[in-house]
Amino acid sequence: MSLVNLHQVHKYYGDHHVLKGIDLDIKAGEVVSIIGKSGSGKSTLLRCINGLEQYQEGGITVDGKEVTTEDIQVRRLALSVGMIFQNFNLFPHMTVGENVMLAPTIVLKKSKAEAEATARAMLEKVGLAEKFDSFPEKLSGGQQQRVAIARALAMSPKVLLCDEITSALDPELVGEVLKVLEQLAKEGITLVLVTHEMNFARDVGSRVVFMHQGKVWEQGDSKTILSNPQTDELKQFMGAVL
Amino acid sequence: MLYFSDLLQYSDVFLSALKTTVELTVLTTILGVVLGTVCATVRQYGNRAGQRVVSVYVELIRNTPFIVQLFFIFFGLPAIGMMLSPWEASMIALTINLGAYSTEIIRAGLASISKGQIEAAKVLGLNFRQTLTRVIFIPAFEKIYPALTSQCIIVMLGSAVISQISVQDLTYAANLVQSRNFRAFESYLVTALLYLGLSILLRFAFNALGKRLFAYRTSN
Numbered sequence: 001m002s003l004v005n006l007h008q009v010h011k012y013y014g015d016h017h018v019l020k021g022i023d024l025d026i027k028a029g030e031v032v033s034i035i036g037k038s039g040s041g042k043s044t045l046l047r048c049i050n051g052l053e054q055y056q057e058g059g060i061t062v063d064g065k066e067v068t069t070e071d072i073q074v075r076r077l078a079l080s081v082g083m084i085f086q087n088f089n090l091f092p093h094m095t096v097g098e099n100v101m102l103a104p105t106i107v108l109k110k111s112k113a114e115a116e117a118t119a120r121a122m123l124e125k126v127g128l129a130e131k132f133d134s135f136p137e138k139l140s141g142g143q144q145q146r147v148a149i150a151r152a153l154a155m156s157p158k159v160l161l162c163d164e165i166t167s168a169l170d171p172e173l174v175g176e177v178l179k180v181l182e183q184l185a186k187e188g189i190t191l192v193l194v195t196h197e198m199n200f201a202r203d204v205g206s207r208v209v210f211m212h213q214g215k216v217w218e219q220g221d222s223k224t225i226l227s228n229p230q231t232d233e234l235k236q237f238m239g240a241v242l
Numbered sequence: 243m244l245y246f247s248d249l250l251q252y253s254d255v256f257l258s259a260l261k262t263t264v265e266l267t268v269l270t271t272i273l274g275v276v277l278g279t280v281c282a283t284v285r286q287y288g289n290r291a292g293q294r295v296v297s298v299y300v301e302l303i304r305n306t307p308f309i310v311q312l313f314f315i316f317f318g319l320p321a322i323g324m325m326l327s328p329w330e331a332s333m334i335a336l337t338i339n340l341g342a343y344s345t346e347i348i349r350a351g352l353a354s355i356s357k358g359q360i361e362a363a364k365v366l367g368l369n370f371r372q373t374l375t376r377v378i379f380i381p382a383f384e385k386i387y388p389a390l391t392s393q394c395i396i397v398m399l400g401s402a403v404i405s406q407i408s409v410q411d412l413t414y415a416a417n418l419v420q421s422r423n424f425r426a427f428e429s430y431l432v433t434a435l436l437y438l439g440l441s442i443l444l445r446f447a448f449n450a451l452g453k454r455l456f457a458y459r460t461s462n
């Protein structure tokens with residue numbers, strides 16, 4: 001059964017037609033890499049999936065439930081869709097531990113002890129257990145992004161959306177974040193990531209979706225599509241990236 | 243020659259006046275900042291109508307003299323059946339005044355919070371009220387804390403005007419004492435020093451509170 005389903009999704013910013021009829025079906029356990037030029041609509045696609053942006057036509061369901069931007073819906077969705085941003089967006093006035101515990105405590109109404117146990121386990125998973133009491137600004141970018149991953153995981157999402165989460169990092173810090181993602185993929189979590197890391201897409205990803213001009217231009221098994229692209233646009237894009 | 247000892251017999255007058263000024267300051271600082279926080283939130287995140295109402299309030303207060311606002315509340319409102327004691331009228335006028343100025347200051351703090359912070363809270367499932375109180379307020383207040391502190395002190399000093407409707411505050415006491423013993427120099431000097439002391443105390447209190455609220459800036 002599909003976990004995330006998009007059917008003929010159209011999205012406009014004013015007159016600007018950004019998504020032009022997206023069909024996409026993602027099953028539990030898939031690791032889907034979305035690639036494409038800047039401005040092709042990758043971020044918008046992710047933001048529609050978790051209800052941060054409204055779409056005008058078509059339908060999106062996550063775990064069988066329809067996605068709308070009505071606030072209640074966004075919050076219900078938040079429980080099954082986690083999202084990680086390019087700029088981490090950790091809350092600066094909270095310790096690492098508090099960042100991870102916040103939503104489980106006030107959204108899921110877990111007890112403090114239970115939330116703390118979860119937070120410690122998630123931080124352990126991303127290799128930052130010892131940073132529980134540190135404030136985000138004391139961490140490197142790579143560490144901050146790993147905390148953001150732990151924070152999302154603490155809500156036990158069914159699918160994790162990642163929007164260029166290594167793009168703001170110094171090159172030497174990219175590896176540690178990708179390693180965490182790889183580990184998550186191995187554990188079977190469903191990942192949808194916008195990325196420029198072609199090696200990661202090929203080696204860890206199960207599927208690659210190439211977006212071009214607001215459409216899913218080409219998609220398929222990651223190893224096949226990246227070694228044997230069909231469309232000129234994808235060939236050109238890969239020539240530019242590699 | 244100066245005769246500060248002539249003021250000694252009025253020390254009770256000064257003390258009770260000091261108490262009045264301190265009480266009003268504490269109360270109106272709290273109420274004014276709360277009012278400003280609510281208005282700034284509406285102004286920044288509210289609907290069109292709410293934003294309009296707040297704008298009118300802020301502009302109305304910021305573009306009229308405080309003493310006129312005070313007189314309007316004390317002398318004007320009884321005409322429509324609202325009788326207020328001098329103390330009540332002062333409390334309301336000071337709160338409304340600080341509320342308007344702090345709205346502008348706090349709104350600047352709210353505006354400094356990136357959209358990313360709000361979206362991060364949203365995708366974690368926080369509702370808007372939780373986002374405000376847990377995610378937005380502390381970093382927003384940190385940004386504008388010095389300006390807010392100064393504004394609260396300005397309003398405290400501006401409260402001297404309420405002696406005009408015979409609230410027995412510090413300035414009222416100074417006027418009273420110098421009219422009795424004609425020691426204007428000593429009387430006003432002592433009063434000025436008392437205001438100075440209050441300013442320093444208020445700043446000190448704000449700093450102490452700030453150290454607790456924004457502890458994340460200095461710790462580990």
Ligand SMILES: Nc1ncnc2c1ncn2[C@@H]1O[C@H](COP(=O)(O)OP(=O)(O)O)[C@@H](O)[C@H]1O
Binds near residue numbers: 016018037038044045
């Ligand atoms: N908030 C917005 N308002 C108006 N236009 C937007 C907004 N966000 C994105 N766009 C436009 O939508 C298009 C797709 O943007 P985006 O989804 O961010 O692309 P990508 O992530 O692939 O770089 C771009 O042309 C961009 O300028």
Ligand SMILES: [Mg+2]
Binds near residue numbers: 042
């Ligand atoms: Mg993007």
